[in-house]
Amino acid sequence: MRPTGAVPVLTLGDVVLVSIQVELHDELALRLQQDLAERVAATGARGVVIDVSAIDIVDSFLAKVLHDISATAAMLASTAVVVGIRPAVAITLVELGLPLRGLRTAPSVDVAFTMLGVRQSAGSPASTVPPPAAEHPSSDVGRGRRENVGAHEQLPPSPRVREMG
Amino acid sequence: MEARVVTIATELDIVRVRQTVRDIAVRGRFSLVEQTKLVTAASELARNALVHGGGGEVSVSAEPAGPGVRVRLVFVDHGPGIADLDQALTDGFTTGSGLGLGLGGARRLVDEFHIESTPGRGTTVTISSTSGGVVR
Ligand SMILES: Nc1ncnc2c1ncn2[C@@H]1O[C@H](COP(=O)(O)OP(=O)(O)OP(=O)(O)O)[C@@H](O)[C@H]1O
């Protein structure tokens, strides 16, 4: 599976999980959208859980990306659930004119998994970060955590201006 | 009164604009919701300057206003300009691949919004918001 750069995409059983911990610039957001679609198609995952609880701003671009991820998941017979939209972000999105109707949301990763009809293995809820020495972490999880650079801006080596079509 | 200028030449600069505005809003004691609205409006206008205006810059300044602080942002680009401002401000109108919500949405998110554009010359958008729950 292709690494996503700064945003690790994890597969947990039937669900593809991504926790956005960096400030997404546009190219990164589009790459994430593509990576999620490919992962869903490859695994036949029944759900895509996107944790945005660390995100302190969602503008119209990122909102459109979230909407498009959700629509793409639906076409791939999967369901996207966006987790942890902050209250200030929700207020702002509604005023911006982007209430994201039709987007499934949940207050926590646990609730999202329940909504998707997925039971999590006891003792390792998906919302907690496993300690480095956790027993038998899947290679996927381990790799994803190392790629996660934390809640700071991620500057790729060669920034490109997004071309509008 | 302090002023900072951020160049808008790549999409990474949009992130820098957001961080600069967040910073100044925090120091101006904006509430979390006020901060989020101003930063979101700034993100929309910075992206417009980049995508539609071919790049530009924003100057960010703060000044005391009553019990609070007024933060003013002036976005300038020298792109193609906008021939019909009313149309551009209409929700849903876009000449690109966006949702057409940036301009109208930004206007709703701030206390003051002013746009000037000359076709062939460029566009200047000035917005400001004041902390401390000043009634609009
Ligand atoms: N700085 C600018 N220079 C030239 N044209 C602009 C500029 N800003 C906005 N426009 C024009 O106004 C239209 C509406 O802008 P608006 O930000 O509302 O929508 P958008 O950028 O097309 O989509 P989005 O919802 O993603 O912001 C644009 O499609 C563009 O034609």
Ligand SMILES: [Mg+2]
């Ligand atoms: Mg726009």
